[in-house]
Amino acid sequence: xxxxxxxxxxxxxxxxxxxxxxGKQETAADGGSAAGVQTEAAESGSAEAxxxxxxxxxxxxxxxxxxxxxxxxxxxVEQKIIDEYMEQYPNVTITVEALDEEAYKTKFKAYSxxxxxxxxxxxxxxxxxxxxxxxxxxxxxxxxxxxDYKFVEGSLEGFKKDGKLYGLPRNTDIAVIYYNQxxxxxxxxxxPKTYDELLTLGADIKGKGIIPMAMDGGDGWPMAIYLxxxxxxxxxxxxxxVSEAVKNGDFSAAPFKEAAELMRKSAEAGLFxxxxxxxxxxxxxxxxxxxxxxxxYMGSWETSMALNEDIPEEVRTNIRVFTMPVxxxxxxxxxxxxxxxxxxxxxSADSKVKExxxxxxxxxxxxxxxxxxxxxxxxxxxxQDQSEYMTGDETELQKQIVQIAQDAASLSGTPVxxxxxxxxxxxxxxxxxxxxxxxxxxxxxxxxxGKACQ
Numbered sequence: 001x002x003x004x005x006x007x008x009x010x011x012x013x014x015x016x017x018x019x020x021x022x023g024k025q026e027t028a029a030d031g032g033s034a035a036g037v038q039t040e041a042a043e044s045g046s047a048e049a050x051x052x053x054x055x056x057x058x059x060x061x062x063x064x065x066x067x068x069x070x071x072x073x074x075x076x077v078e079q080k081i082i083d084e085y086m087e088q089y090p091n092v093t094i095t096v097e098a099l100d101e102e103a104y105k106t107k108f109k110a111y112s113x114x115x116x117x118x119x120x121x122x123x124x125x126x127x128x129x130x131x132x133x134x135x136x137x138x139x140x141x142x143x144x145x146x147x148d149y150k151f152v153e154g155s156l157e158g159f160k161k162d163g164k165l166y167g168l169p170r171n172t173d174i175a176v177i178y179y180n181q182x183x184x185x186x187x188x189x190x191x192p193k194t195y196d197e198l199l200t201l202g203a204d205i206k207g208k209g210i211i212p213m214a215m216d217g218g219d220g221w222p223m224a225i226y227l228x229x230x231x232x233x234x235x236x237x238x239x240x241x242v243s244e245a246v247k248n249g250d251f252s253a254a255p256f257k258e259a260a261e262l263m264r265k266s267a268e269a270g271l272f273x274x275x276x277x278x279x280x281x282x283x284x285x286x287x288x289x290x291x292x293x294x295x296x297y298m299g300s301w302e303t304s305m306a307l308n309e310d311i312p313e314e315v316r317t318n319i320r321v322f323t324m325p326v327x328x329x330x331x332x333x334x335x336x337x338x339x340x341x342x343x344x345x346x347x348s349a350d351s352k353v354k355e356x357x358x359x360x361x362x363x364x365x366x367x368x369x370x371x372x373x374x375x376x377x378x379x380x381x382x383x384q385d386q387s388e389y390m391t392g393d394e395t396e397l398q399k400q401i402v403q404i405a406q407d408a409a410s411l412s413g414t415p416v417x418x419x420x421x422x423x424x425x426x427x428x429x430x431x432x433x434x435x436x437x438x439x440x441x442x443x444x445x446x447x448x449x450g451k452a453c454q
Contacts, residue, residue: 220429
């Protein structure tokens with residue numbers, strides 16, 4: 001029964017919006033700790049290695065990753081697979097360079113000009129992938145090789161160009177509001193059903209000397225996802241509206257303005273922490289996991305917080321989740337959620353060990369690797385069917401995420417910041433702080449991001 005339920009969730013609930021998203025697929029936000037790190041996994045022998053492996057030529061692969069935390073979540077899963085691969089193939093040494101999101105994307109651009117590492121993290125979104133594919137830096141993959149890899153229907157589409165496959169998706173992402181259940185219970189706070197109730201709750205929490213909601217405003221993209229979430233609740237959908245706005249360079253439609261003004265109203269009311277517009281991912285997460293904030297807006301990829309022993313037990317065991325409340329007068333219901341297929345991996349077109357790099361990529365995506373290990377480590381949902389790995393012993397957080405996906409009536413698809421050209425992405429992620437903190441008006445913000453599409 002569990003397998004049938006999860007298959008239905010992924011194959012039916014997710015497909016329609018993924019195929020619709022901006023004419024392509026998705027995005028952007030994989031979690032990690034704030035500081036960039038660089039690690040090198042040591043080569044290890046294997047007593048069980050085949051004779052062919054023992055006699056094989058020595059190979060070094062470089063993996064460039066946006067997952068700097070190698071002890072928790074997706075970074076832990078990635079490193080586990082790398083270590084297993086080197087044990088199985090002792091002739092292969094894999095080095096890892098791992099940076100946080102923004103530093104990663106900056107260096108990725110430099111590598112695009114100077115020579116790309118062998119295996120890299122990518123995002124199946126127009127704002128990121130279109131220019132990368134035009135530059136020809138990614139190797140074409142043979143889609144037929146993945147017929148038995150249990151990818152959710154439609155999840156590969158955002159990683160294609162002209163019918164050719166250039167990368168593989170890793171995640172199915174849902175935008176959520178994490179909350180500290182114990183804080184809520186101790187103070188008699190209820191889960192808000194409407195956005196007005198959320199603002200009222202925020203005022204109550206703030207009155208207790210606690211930060212209502214930790215927000216990574218410094219990086220831009222989480223607030224752009226927040227904006228997408230609000231537009232989805234106001235308009236009942238986002239894709240057609242966003243696609244038309246990007247095409248015409250015109251974001252004057254009423255749902256965009258209402259969403260932008262709601263963000264400003266939220267910040268003005270103190271829903272987010274002081275200085276949110278200049279604070280990064282790690283800072284926002286720490287405020288929540290240290291118990292200083294009652295809520296934290298982020299994606300389902302952070303579901304592994306429930307298993308992260310670096311987080312105090314009293315917080316870790318009480319992390320729960322809900323989705324964006326409905327907006328009064330909006331067309332979107334409680335089960336119209338912001339969700340999309342997230343980041344993935346690709347191989348460099350100029351890799352000197354391309355055959356080995358593709359072999360490693362394919363090893364990572366064997367259903368009993370990324371998908372299985374991700375589920376076991378509480379890392380949200382993958383872009384592959386994970387139903388056979390459900391045991392009934394999942395964390396409450398995992399169960400909630402699955403329920404949210406199962407109950408979804410519609411999905412937003414690609415977040416608005418990832419639907420246009422790179423200049424548009426840069427514009428919206430750098431201007432959104434100004435509209436949120438009130439230094440620019442909603443009209444000024446929308447006019448600027450519209451011009452960036454032209």
